[in-house]
Amino acid sequence: MIRNYKEQDIIEIEKLGKELNPNYKYIFNSQYKILILEELEKIIGFIIYTIVEDEIEIIDLVVNKNYRQQGKATLLLNEVLKKESICKKMTLEVRESNFSAIKFYDKHGFKVVNIRKKYYFDEENALLMVKMVK
Ligand SMILES: CC(C)(COP(=O)(O)OP(=O)(O)OC[C@H]1O[C@@H](n2cnc3c(N)ncnc32)[C@H](O)[C@@H]1OP(=O)(O)O)[C@@H](O)C(=O)NCCC(=O)NCCS
Numbered sequence: 001m002i003r004n005y006k007e008q009d010i011i012e013i014e015k016l017g018k019e020l021n022p023n024y025k026y027i028f029n030s031q032y033k034i035l036i037l038e039e040l041e042k043i044i045g046f047i048i049y050t051i052v053e054d055e056i057e058i059i060d061l062v063v064n065k066n067y068r069q070q071g072k073a074t075l076l077l078n079e080v081l082k083k084e085s086i087c088k089k090m091t092l093e094v095r096e097s098n099f100s101a102i103k104f105y106d107k108h109g110f111k112v113v114n115i116r117k118k119y120y121f122d123e124e125n126a127l128l129m130v131k132m133v134k
Contacts, residue, residue, distance in 0.1 A: 002079045005034035005046070012043040015109060016062050032059060034082075037076055039067070047076040049084075056084050056133075058092035059103075073104060081133060088134040093126040105129050 005013070010026055013034070017024030029050070037045035045063040049056055058080075063072045081090070093116060094101050112128040119126035 001038050002075060003036050003038060005036050009034075009036055009043060009046075013046055018059065019065055020060060020062050024068045029048060035076060036080055037063070037072055045071075045072050045076055046116060047080060049080055051084060051087065054086070054088040056080060056087045056090045058090060061092075068100075074108070077108060088132065090133055092129050095120060095131060096125045096127055097134065102127065102129075105131075 013026050013036075014024060017026065026048075031050045032048050033050065034046060034048050036043055043064075045061075048059040048062045050059060051057075058077075061073055061076060063076075079093045090110070092105065092110070094105065096115070108131065110131040112127045113130045114128040116126040116128055118124070
């Protein structure tokens with residue numbers, strides 16, 4: 001089941017976020033929207049995104065490692081597209097070394113349009129990926 005987030009989910013979001021980055025902290029931003037993927041009342045994934053004009057910007061997308069490669073992230077991505085069907089494109093930044101995420105986005109039609117040099121605190125480059133949805 002995919003549902004909107006509640007304030008008490010932050011603890012679980014931060015735990016799961018550690019699979020993306022060991023120092024993961026959710027920084028509250030009133031512009032951010034969060035969807036939670038739950039199975040048997042356990043949070044197994046989430047997506048954080050924001051809308052800028054007609055663009056969906058994905059901030060974070062994480063699936064619990066025990067539930068990966070079963071279509072869970074695809075469910076979250078599709079739900080955002082359904083909810084924000086007025087938008088024309090989706091964008092995101094991903095670490096150059098994040099092979100599985102790059103493959104995931106590539107499978108979903110995202111294209112690398114730019115490289116942001118030394119984008120992360122440890123100076124790793126980010127790939128800017130974009131998908132036109134209209
Ligand atoms: C990236 C991530 C969200 C994908 O979640 P998922 O639920 O496994 O993805 P889905 O099952 O919906 O999609 C599977 C597709 O993603 C890609 N993929 C996912 N994991 C992969 C892996 N370990 N190796 C290669 N491709 C992989 C493939 O394209 C795969 O399709 P295929 O099986 O036909 O090859 C998940 O690996 C994750 O949470 N990673 C840690 C957090 C992160 O890096 N997030 C992205 C940056 S915001």
